[in-house]
Amino acid sequence: MGADNRAADLLFRAYRFLRLRDVGDERPFSSLRRTVEHEALVSLLARDAGARTPRLRTVAPVGRDSWLLAYDLVDGTTLDRLPDTAATEPVLRGIWDQLAVLRGHGVAHRDLRRANLLLDRSGAPWLLDWGFSEVAATPALLDADVAQLLVALALQAGVDPAVDTAVARLGPEAVAASLPRLQPKSLSGATREAAKHHGDLLGEIRTAVCARCGVPEPRLADLDRIRPRTLLVGAVLVLVAYVLVPQLGDVAGMAARVREADWAWSPLILATSALTYVGAAVSLAGAVPARVRAIPTLVAQLASAFAGKLAPAGLGGMALDVRYLQRSGVDLPVATTAVGLSYAAGSVVHVVLLLVFGTWAGRSLLGSVRPAGSPVVGGALAVLVLTLAAFAVPAVRRFVAARLVPLLRRSVHGVAHVLRSPGRLALLLGGSALTTLGYLACLYLSTRALGGGPDLATVGAVYLVGAAVAAAAPTPGGLGALEAALIAGLVGAGMDHTTAVPAVFLYRIATFWLPVLPGWAAFGWLRRSHYV
Structure with missing residues (x-):
């Protein structure tokens, strides 16, 4: 060493x-x-x-x-280099007996992967590599050893033989105590990687242990100190600070712009913000096979302005919509599909409008139909390239296969129903378009209130690209990321930063912050009226 x-x-x-x-x-x-x-x-x-x-x-x-x-040299071979047939029942019993000896003397090996289990020429098991081990180990460490060995032996011999011999040699209490540690974070790197290629191996082991030991499946131990989402939030905040701080340097100039603002645009700004909730209600009504009440549906969308601030990526609003539809008499699978279909329609409409406004902005900026030359369309292409690059990562593909594909499959039935009803299809797509155009118009009117800038086509393209980029941010409503993206887009389109910064902040006040209090009141009304 x-x-x-x-x-x-x-x-x-x-x-x-x-x-x-x-x-x-x-x-x-x-x-x-x-x-x-x-x-x-x-x-x-x-x-x-x-x-x-x-x-x-x-x-x-x-x-x-x-x-x-x-x-001393032991003439033998480690278990990871032997065929699966080498893990016979006597071998499994011998390995568990070795672990029982360690447990009896308070020693935790902590790296019980197959490469550290050696079988000599007579078939007797040996334990190797004590570099990560602990003496006077806590019960949690001893339980983690059982969990690691269960997975390592299940990879070699199968779930049932591994669990049965463990229960026979250690006893049901010791094996059941390992359940909270039967998770990937408790395993060595080699065992964790091997388990990925065996389906839901850990879930099968937990089910078998619960059945053999007669215990319910407990909650897994929380072993995360910093989650990947936390790191992503930190990265977004750093990026936001990098983009926003230079734009906030000229405070005097921005203050002058605010003093000179034409506040006669305020009613229109608030009206377009309110229009987005009407569009969301119309879209949701079109996604549901059954008829829902107009006023409560509209109030539910306003309540989402409050619920959406409690969770990232719109999860709070989606959960509220599902619950509202449930209490309105819609079956849970249908309600879930309807909400997913509504959000899917919004994504489709967003992409279509992005192409339309990108082409329109390209014409207005370049004087010809060459949208690829527009910086805005270049941003859209960059989003597409980043999306394709993300799908090249195995973890992203697994996430899509596990989380998004089932949702899309469930939505297929809802799509078929909507396609058979032109009226509902019009409500679904029309409501989604109204929502997106309402946000777009609100941003444009905010720039007009602060002194004007790029035309509607350019502002619309900037909003659509910025919203697509901010959708990946793990913050409620894309907080921070959307502001940075919109300011950077407006400044890149030729707008002075002393106008772009207060215009974006005015837009966010109208669409993100002001609806919180009415949304809270709407949420309370829905609860009192037993709609959620």
């Missing part, structure tokens, strides 16, 4: 400290020598307790920054 091992261990522990909690990681040792001494200690203790592990012969320094641990 040399300096590279030490550096890798420090990086690994630092990552786990930032990413996970309650996984039993101790502070890194002060030196490589202490790391080596700890591994030697656990190896000797485990062997003395009766575990089958190679005998440590010596520990010696090698040069200035390396150490040597020498063990």
Whole structure:
């Protein structure tokens, strides 16, 4: 073990400290020598307790920054290099017996992957590699060992043999206690990667353990310290600050623009903001096979202005719509499909309008039908390229396959019903178009109130591109991301930043902040009237 091992261990522990909690990681040792001494200690203790592990012969320094641990050679092969048939019932029982010895003496191996399970020529199992192990281990660490070994052996021998031998050798209580740790974050990297290719292997193991031990499936342990969504929010905030802060430098100029603003545009700005809720209500009514009441549906969309601030990506508003439709007599699957269909229609309309306004803006800016030369259309193409690049990532494809594809499949039936009813199709698409055009017009009127700027085509294209970019932001209503995208788009289209910044803020006040209080009142009315 040399300096590279030490550096890798420090990086690994630092990552786990930032990413996970309650996984039993101790502070890194002060030196490589202490790391080596700890591994030697656990190896000797485990062997003395009766575990089958190679005998440590010596520990010696090698040069200035390396150490040597020498063990007896065991003539055998690790489990990951053997065929699945090698994991016979006697072998499984022997492995669980070794873990029982460790548990009895408070030793947690913490890396029970198949590469650390060796079978000698007689078929007896041996445990290897004590570098990550702990003595005087807590029950949580001992339970994590059981969870890791369950998955490792299920990969080799199948779920039922792994669980049955575990229960037989450790007892149902010890195996049931591992259930909260039966999750990917508790596993070693090699075991976690292998499990990905076996479907819902962990779910099958949890089901089998619950059945054998006679316990309900418990809630999984919360091991996340920082979630990927938290990192994404931080990245969005940094990007927003990078874009917005330079634009906020000329405070005096912006204040002058605000003082000179033509507030006669305010009623129109508020009217176009209110128009978006009418459009949303019309679209939802068109997505539902049954007839829904007009006024409560409109009030529900206003209440979404409050509920949508409580969760990112419009989830609060979607949940409220589903609940409203349920209480209005619509079956839950139909209600879920209707809400998904309404949002899908909004996405389709958004793309169509993006192409229309991009072409229109290209004409107005270049004097010819060459939308590709427009910076706005270039932004739309950039969004398309980023989307395609995201689909090249396996994790994104798995997310789409697991979350979005089932929703789209359920929506197919709703689409078929709507296509058979031209009136509902008109309501669905017309309401979606009214919503998008209402937001677009509100932004344009806000620029007019602050002194004017680009024409309607350019402002519309800027809004549509900015809204598409901000839709990926994990903040309610694209907060922060939409402001940055719109300001950057308006400034890029030739608008002075002293006008663009207050215009965008005026637009967001009218469409995001002012509807919160009426939305809260609408939400309260829906609850009192038993609509949600």
